[in-house]
Amino acid sequence: MNDSFDDLRGWLERVDAIGELAHPLGADPNLEIGAVSEIDYRRRGPALLFDQIKGHAPGFRLLTSSTNSARRLGLTLRMGTGHTDASLVEALRGSPNRWAAAAKQFDPVFVETGPVFENVMEGEAVDLERFPAPLWHAEDGGRYIGTGTAVATIDPDEHWVNLGAYRSMLVDRNHVTINIVSGKHGRTHMDKWMAREGRAPIAIHIGMDPLYMILAGVEVPTGISELNYAGAVRGEPVKVVRSTVTGLPIIASAEIVIEGWVVQGELADEGPFGEWPGYYVSGVSREPVFKVARVLYRNNPIVLGAPPAKPPHDYSYMRTIMKSAMIFDALVAAGIPEIRGVYAPECGGGRMMVIVSIRQRYPGHARQAGFIASQCREAAYMGKYTIVVDEDIDVTNLEEVLWAVCTRTDPATSIDFIRRAWASKAEPMLRRGEPTFNSRAVIDACKPWEWIDEFPKVAQAEPAYLREMEAKWADLFRPGAAQA
Template sequence: MVGEIAGAEARLASGKGSNLKHQIPYEDLRDWITEAERLGELRHINGASWQEEIGMAAELVSHDDGAPSVLFGKVPGALKGSRVLVNIFGGRRKNMTLGFPTDLGKVALSNAFADIYHGNEKLIAPRTVEDGPIFENVMRGNDINLEIFPTPHWHENDGGRYIGTGCYHITRDPETGSINLGSYRLMLKDKNTVAHNVLPGRHADLHLKKYTARAERMPVAIVVGGDPLTFIMGGRDIPEGVSEYDVAGGLRGKPIDVVSAKVTGLPIPANAEIVIEGYVDANRMEPEGPFGDWTGTYTEKGRVNPVIDVEAVYYRNDPILLGFAPQRLPDEYSRFRAIVRSPFLKKDLEAAGVPGVTATWCHEVGGSRMLLAVAIEQRYVGHARQAGHVASMCRTGVDANRWVIVTDSDVDVTNLDELIYAALTRADPAEDFDLIRGGKAQKSDPRLPPWEREVGNLVNSRMIIDACIPYHWRDDFPEINQPSADSLKRAREKFGHLLD
């Protein structure tokens, strides 16, 4: 059932690595745009409104991997020259974004990323410089006006405009001094106030608790337009105490240039497009949302979150706001998460001692969390159950998982049709489904009862599906009706033109 993957694709899909060249071809967001145009994957639209039209177009292109990135300019009512970029992670440009050859398929790209990404093993600290393009324009005090930027109203039923979707927060641990980057959405409240949503247990949340215990506000700088690689690192699960700046520098092979923000002294990228700087007061909570979240549903009404008092705004001439708003699944966000998370599920299983794992995929239709797939070479009775339970509760799987499907290695687990077919024909609901109760949920889980969400009881249940051919009678299982590899090869050579 597994489709043929040739050359480098096959080597990387098997997780055996390759000699592929890795190089990030851009320094900042403007360089990225140049590269996307070179690939023929960027479209320009002028005159679209922030009130509705940018969000409409972003939703339309987000679901199709073949759709282009779009740069919106001349937005009515916005700062002259300001722009909005959306749908960066699709087509061949997603390979370019991660620094790999553009002919790799998604499995090869995912494994190539895992080959070069080591979390805390290859670190290059940022380099502090005196000045940079981010200081071309500075707003302080009464001059601050966040409403000049073309911040879209992304979804029809959002509770307001979200200036931060393709963004990351920069915070400092008040005890250790370590710098953290984390991606959290940012709602525009008024000219000098924004509200953010940081999940419990995330590094910015831990930092805020430490500042609050000291009766201090937390300094923060938020990059709402910057280079895609650093933004991607801001969304990775990187160990506490390790700065995402250092990891991004390691991936680039050189340090990222940063400047000291003028109010808090936090390090901000010298070539960022727009940076918001201020302080978070944990005791000042205001309504935030609803917002169309990663589950494809809106967050609940009445949610309150800390607000950020903005004390400075920095932006380049003709600044670009990076949009990365989630949509109904699958979407751009889930494509990105599937590629950067899937190989680490396999690594987690192997680290836990589960043998014979041949492939894993964190499916796009589940936002890379709700549906996990594992392929194994069965070695003993209970092997599939072991793999499924570990997958649901390991570091990659623990947050918001719903289903885990474990199947045999002849199934391409990245192909949703093949995966569901295997579950339908190899698993018996009464015999092969296990339930786990008390798993770790998220506030955004649409199935979480409102009264449980209200009191913070964020738990869910999970289903483990053993979709492997039954081990104890595997030799008697009906043969799968599919052509042999040789027959399939000859058919494609002779009749492949019928599929063009």
């Protein structure tokens, strides 16, 4: 099997070939699919392709846990299936910058039609109830048809197309809500359209190659279309069809697309929803709702489910790996020297904690790295703690990072704060109705620059000597040796 694939079906074949695909049959979309997926996330299990879903025609399928292993995430990012967690982060370093730079050479190619046009429901014939829209968590206020989405919008002035992952709740057979946090590209596009025309075009891909969900769900730089960016990742342009309903590009090989116009002032109750920090934070709010003008879908369509919840959740692994690489690149692009590692662990949803290791070069280096890692576009939204450590600390090992915090900080002088930073309703520490700011702590857990050479020496055997002893005493440390 070659490495190149164009759609979710090609992706599934390859995931199956590496033994990471399971086929649960007969599950109930009412909580059961959500709970089974939650068990799978905790065990880092296989991707789950649900079929014969209760209440739905066989063949109307739903996929979860798509990017929850290094091998599946590597495959999705066209980096092969041979990766471990560490090798994937390593391989990704520099890639976001390269993709962003190459994006302009990968304009999407417009084609006449594609597999997504195999079935068309238009006007009053639209019936979204055909597709599985699970009640993912017990306290959710509705069934969410859109979780792992790629929502296409266009800037009415500059004409660049954005893909964003924004959630959609099913209201009835032909209405869905769209929930986009203020400051996100999709929201900016919509606001501009509203000011100009009182309505905004939208195309929600709810099933497709998970690559689009990944790129839609991370902070690709402003002005670069995720369609171009995806072309750069794939090494070939994305094929799209121009919609006759909205004029937006539709990914020709997508599984399911919902299209229409969001009209100014049309709002509906949305939420609560189990959100990525691990709580039902936002409660119920009034969000844009729109009448779906057209639905396109392939034969035997597959919804891409990616529900958040207390981590680890469906996309926390993906976000950790992607954010770590993107923040690393942002620091390099900002001219910070000697960045040795960046990690945004899953416990913070890949956002609320960012750990940076540096080789200290000059006074102020650690704070500079910390403040930029806290406020660059890739990390500014919903960050909270940024911890800067020395190069001897493994940023992926939280015990080691917290050891550095315990032993290389003086709380009164090592922590700086930023107030009124970019948060959202998803911030659990905000009481309902408060403005969506939060504060940030930049923790400088590096050895103090002034007396770095006098700082107490770490009490552990030399790594080379440890390796020698490990080899010499290999039998002692063999798994099960204690029982022998």
